[in-house]
Amino acid sequence: MDNNKEILVTEEGYKEIVDEIEYRKTTFRKEIAERIKGALKEGDLSENCEYQESKEEQNKNESRIIVLEHTLKHAKIVKHNADEKDTVQIGSKVVIKDIEFDEILNYSLVGATEADPVAGKISNLSPLGAELLGKKKGAIINVSSPGGIVKYEIMEVS
Secondary structure, three states, X not given: OOOOOOEEEOXXXXXXXHHHHHHHHHHHHHHHHHHHHXXXXXXXXXXXXXXXXXXXXXXXXXXXXXXXXXXXXXXXXXXXXXXXXXXXXXXXXXXXXXXXXOEEEEEEEEOHHHOEHHHOEEEOOOHHHHHHOXXXXXXXXXXXXXXXXXXXXXXXXX
């Protein structure tokens, strides 16, 4: 990972990162410490699953905090440009239609760190996100997928 590269985030995404760091440094750290303390009271650590799992969870938590802090340090908040509201940009909500299957899909275009396809948040770096970026309502885009090229029509941008 290039340590000096800007990481694009929406204002909402920035707040989510700040909140997650706060939670992991306070509440979650205390919960893990309590579990470790409880496991230590049980004695023999070599056979103690709760202790091993808690230490592993502690390591994962600290690693996640480091990643989040790095993200925050290099974050560039991308504000939605109201003058260009009809153009797809990071922060846009987009309604597209899969032309072949006549299926309507709703997405929010976000920075890579915020991407959550299950929640309808797609990255500007994903094949679909990259094709959408800068396009307007009515545009037809072609997106490479494992099954071949998929054609979408942009129905709405907000």
